Amino acid sequence: MRVVSSIEEMKGLSRGLRKEDKTIAFVPTMGYLHGGHTELIRRAKGLSDVVVVSIFVNPTQFGPKEDYRSYPRDMERDLKICREEGVDVVFTPEAEEMYPEGFSTYVTVEGLSERLCGVSRPGHFRGVTTVVAKLFNIVTPHIALFGLKDYQQQLIIKKMVRELNMDVKIVTVETVRDEDGLALSSRNRYLTDNERKVSRLIPEALKRAEECVKEGVSEASCIIEEMKKVIDRKPEIMVDYIKICHPETLEDVERVEGEVLVAIAAKVGRARLIDNLIIKK
Amino acid sequence: MRVVSSIEEMKGLSRGLRKEDKTIAFVPTMGYLHGGHTELIRRAKGLSDVVVVSIFVNPTQFGPKEDYRSYPRDMERDLKICREEGVDVVFTPEAEEMYPEGFSTYVTVEGLSERLCGVSRPGHFRGVTTVVAKLFNIVTPHIALFGLKDYQQQLIIKKMVRELNMDVKIVTVETVRDEDGLALSSRNRYLTDNERKVSRLIPEALKRAEECVKEGVSEASCIIEEMKKVIDRKPEIMVDYIKICHPETLEDVERVEGEVLVAIAAKVGRARLIDNLIIKK
Numbered sequence: 001m002r003v004v005s006s007i008e009e010m011k012g013l014s015r016g017l018r019k020e021d022k023t024i025a026f027v028p029t030m031g032y033l034h035g036g037h038t039e040l041i042r043r044a045k046g047l048s049d050v051v052v053v054s055i056f057v058n059p060t061q062f063g064p065k066e067d068y069r070s071y072p073r074d075m076e077r078d079l080k081i082c083r084e085e086g087v088d089v090v091f092t093p094e095a096e097e098m099y100p101e102g103f104s105t106y107v108t109v110e111g112l113s114e115r116l117c118g119v120s121r122p123g124h125f126r127g128v129t130t131v132v133a134k135l136f137n138i139v140t141p142h143i144a145l146f147g148l149k150d151y152q153q154q155l156i157i158k159k160m161v162r163e164l165n166m167d168v169k170i171v172t173v174e175t176v177r178d179e180d181g182l183a184l185s186s187r188n189r190y191l192t193d194n195e196r197k198v199s200r201l202i203p204e205a206l207k208r209a210e211e212c213v214k215e216g217v218s219e220a221s222c223i224i225e226e227m228k229k230v231i232d233r234k235p236e237i238m239v240d241y242i243k244i245c246h247p248e249t250l251e252d253v254e255r256v257e258g259e260v261l262v263a264i265a266a267k268v269g270r271a272r273l274i275d276n277l278i279i280k281k
Numbered sequence: 282m283r284v285v286s287s288i289e290e291m292k293g294l295s296r297g298l299r300k301e302d303k304t305i306a307f308v309p310t311m312g313y314l315h316g317g318h319t320e321l322i323r324r325a326k327g328l329s330d331v332v333v334v335s336i337f338v339n340p341t342q343f344g345p346k347e348d349y350r351s352y353p354r355d356m357e358r359d360l361k362i363c364r365e366e367g368v369d370v371v372f373t374p375e376a377e378e379m380y381p382e383g384f385s386t387y388v389t390v391e392g393l394s395e396r397l398c399g400v401s402r403p404g405h406f407r408g409v410t411t412v413v414a415k416l417f418n419i420v421t422p423h424i425a426l427f428g429l430k431d432y433q434q435q436l437i438i439k440k441m442v443r444e445l446n447m448d449v450k451i452v453t454v455e456t457v458r459d460e461d462g463l464a465l466s467s468r469n470r471y472l473t474d475n476e477r478k479v480s481r482l483i484p485e486a487l488k489r490a491e492e493c494v495k496e497g498v499s500e501a502s503c504i505i506e507e508m509k510k511v512i513d514r515k516p517e518i519m520v521d522y523i524k525i526c527h528p529e530t531l532e533d534v535e536r537v538e539g540e541v542l543v544a545i546a547a548k549v550g551r552a553r554l555i556d557n558l559i560i561k562k
Contacts, residue, residue, distance in 0.1 A: 138446045
């Protein structure tokens with residue numbers, strides 16, 4: 001396994017792989033890898049000759065009051081996991097090289113970026129699309145893999161790729177969950193034992209929405225009320241939003257018809273957790 | 282010469298050329314080709330195996346009250362010129378395919394895009410960087426050529442390429458001028474005979490700035506005054522700006538020291554004309 005931190009070296013490596021006609025699959029991460037990441041890596045291995053994983057805690061996607069500094073990092077552990085999973089190249093650029101002084105070029109997907117998490121995290125998705133565009137240009141993957149836990153993110157990235165005519169196929173992978181249903185996330189690390197227990201109500205609320213639809217409820221406001229009842233069992237969960245929306249436009253729907261996205265964001269202790277479920281009627 | 286209008290076809294063609302290890306040089310244009318464009322094409326031919334010229338009047342770089350609809354177009358004449366110049370591929374996408382309904386992804390170079398022409402043309406450079414990013418992803422050139430008449434544009438594109446880690450070398454080519462000094466531009470087409478004559482004062486004002494510096498004047502405000510005296514000889518010229526600025530940051534300088542950019546934008550009749558000169562002290 002090769003570990004590369006220089007942008008030029010990574011570019012040269014990708015160029016060489018392309019010359020040799022190797023298919024490159026790319027898994028961009030912020031490190032502190034968990035089972036969701038390893039699932040992406042396994043899928044990537046099945047789809048390509050060479051798997052590149054980037055580990056980069058991207059400063060431009062954090063707000064000034066967010067957890068950029070405290071975001072969990074453990075490069076040694078991450079490299080061990082990558083090695084065990086048979087990753088070919090780990091790209092670990094430095095923030096100073098990714099964003100040299102005076103940096104001012106941004107990629108924005110307007111509209112989609114302002115919904116759901118975009119409301120309480122202005123600028124977040126601009127940071128995501130900018131770093132992903134940069135990483136795609138450096139790694140030049142044929143395929144890039146993203147988890148569906150970050151549903152809005154993968155939707156925005158797909159739109160960016162399509163609209164900027166990037167030559168990358170985006171593959172999405174189902175959310176990986178712990179036994180009690182909580183979606184895996186590097187930020188789960190922030191949770192105390194009690195907060196960890198409480199957090200399971202987040203996926204439970206999503207399941208409650210699914211049940212409601214099965215029971216024949218289709219009024220979005222009623223379903224959201226039912227979800228709130230689940231969440232409200234524990235005062236430690238501070239809801240940011242609970243939304244039922246169109247799975248492509250992310251616009252609120254009044255009634256569940258066809259496929260909808262049920263999405264939730266909440267703070268539990270220091271951790272801001274997100275989760276979602278696609279429900280079909 | 283191949284003429285391609287489908288994005289997918291152009292992508293396939295570029296992919297094929299890259300596979301054969303051909304060097305692609307790219308000249309993006311809005312058509313209505315003149316001697317400035319043919320100069321770019323000639324330079325491109327000397328630098329590559331295959332020359333691709335795009336002809337696309339890009340709607341997103343025009344303001345709502347600007348000349349998108351009336352911008353001069355003559356595809357037949359353009360194709361003839363390209364054929365004569367030995368262009369290999371002409372890419373002529375449709376606006377509907379470049380910007381499908383709901384399009385909302387933009388590339389912005391903040392800062393530089395808001396100076397000079399960015400003041401009276403808000404959104405203009407966002408349109409330019411977005412279309413150039415798209416065209417680069419479609420054509421996948423090794424080299425792209427831009428004229429220095431659009432000085433601010435080439436500066437912004439170089440910054441975009443550098444900061445988004447695009448793998449394209451930007452080559453700039455000196456402004457081509459008519460015998461009387463007027464910079465070639467498709468918009469010169471708008472000028473009446475009298476306006477055409479009057480317009481030569483624009484490059485004359487730039488020369489006046491150069492003379493001033495040679496004569497030992499280095500106060501920017503004094504030089505601008507002298508330039509205005511030249512322009513004011515003809516009331517048909519409505520100045521948008523006359524600026525003396527740093528050639529990289531485009532920030533106004535108070536005194537000419539080292540290299541500066543002298544830039545001018547003015548309306549003459551229906552035409553908005555721009556020109557510039559780099560002056561060294």
